[in-house]
Amino acid sequence: MSSPFYYLLLAPLLGCCLIANGAPLDEPLKPLPTVPELNPLQVELGRRLFNEPRLSVNNTLSCASCHRLEAGGADAKAFSIGFNGAPLTINTPTVFNSSLNFRQFWNGRADTLETQVHEVVQSPSEMGSHWEHVVKTLTSDPAYKSAFAQAYPDGVTMNNVQKALATYERTLISANSRFDQYLLGNTEILTTEEKYGYQRFKDYGCIACHQGVNIGGNMFQKFGVMGDYFQVRGNPTEADLGRYLVTKAEEDRNVFKVPSLRNVAVTAPYFHDGSAKTLEDAVDVMFKFQLGRVPSDQDKTLIIKFLKTLTGEWGGKPL
Structure with missing residues (x-):
């Protein structure tokens, strides 16, 4: 050969x-572009949220649970496991370079990373939570409340949680x-x-x-x-x-x-x-x-x- x-x-x-x-x-x-220059406070907040299991309804699942950065940004399973211990119905794609995709999810139902976050948090098979619960949980944590206040003028809101996570994900360029x-x-x-x-x-x-x-x-x-x-x-x-x-x-x-x-x-x-x-x-x-x-x-x-x-x-x- x-x-x-x-x-x-x-x-x-x-x-x-x-x-x-x-x-x-x-x-x-x-070639891939370089990592964009973004607000470092928002990036760090997004990193913390990416690893935060309290985004799920029962505090068991974070974004990092399925998107393992040390394993290529996915999780080596045919189907990731949701908050309730049951497998999902579709394979988890890598989070690396996802900001460069023209749509999110296999069926392209989300136009932005923010929309993708919005859906995953309240998905009945993934995190199983709802945004009122997430905002209340994060607001009750003094460390998060302070970090949000520094990163966003209006503090802890649903939009700001989504923005912070998306901002961090935009730095995940391999x-x-x-x-x-x-x-x-x-x-x-x-x-x-x-x-x-x-x-x-x-x-x-x-x-x-x-x-x-x-x-x-x-x-x-x-x-x-x-x-x-x-x-x-x-x-x-x-x-x-x-x-x-x-x-x-x-x-x-x-x-x-x-x-x-x-x-x-x-x-x-x-x-x-x-x-x-x-x-x-x-x-x-x-x-x-x-x-x-x-x-x-x-x-x-x-x-x-x-x-x-x-x-x-x-x-x-x-x-």
Whole structure:
């Protein structure tokens, strides 16, 4: 697979990518932006709230319970566990780089991070609380009351809780992946096989949906373009309806927000139903049901090598 002759034959496919060392590359995918400069008091307040179990009705569940920053911003479960101990009906996506998505939730029902927070707190299966209770709880805590007063002129309010959490989440940018370094001109940071994997990612058409700075997260797509994924998988659920649950439009049945591929190597299991346990499984499903193609074992291996270069850093350490 990795013979020098093989790469010599395909070298023209990489064009300038192999010789543009030192200057940013003109590629359809772009590196992550730097963390935005935000009010530090609001960021710190949001960090505390992100780890606050009292946002849930029975003080058992915080945002960090399902979005574990040390585990890629997700929780390694097919379905996270809600406040009542029961599993949710849809897989928890990573919180890293979520501010770069054009919608929130798999079915895109929230336009902003603030709206996403609003729904999760009062979801009967997630935190099970209500905003009157949350505001009363935080107001009764002198430390929170003081922190809110410093961060927001009107103190503890529902909107300010949502704003603080969203502000903190906007700092959760997993920059400095090896692929980002490559895009910024350090072409030696990737191996030859990883570079060919990126080329295959483009050649097969994966980039048609997994595009933009977040390598996904900026469009909707039907799950099962080239075959009925849900019939093959079996046991349909309401969550499988995807965007149809929001619009009730027949063309939105089984349509979902295309997930970001950033940090994909550390956020298994995959898809809204958590059905793909490994990256290899996920790639197989995508080729079959989205592309209608069968890659060679060699090409599949190269693409997976490329996907592993998308793992970024948090707190100065690789995820």
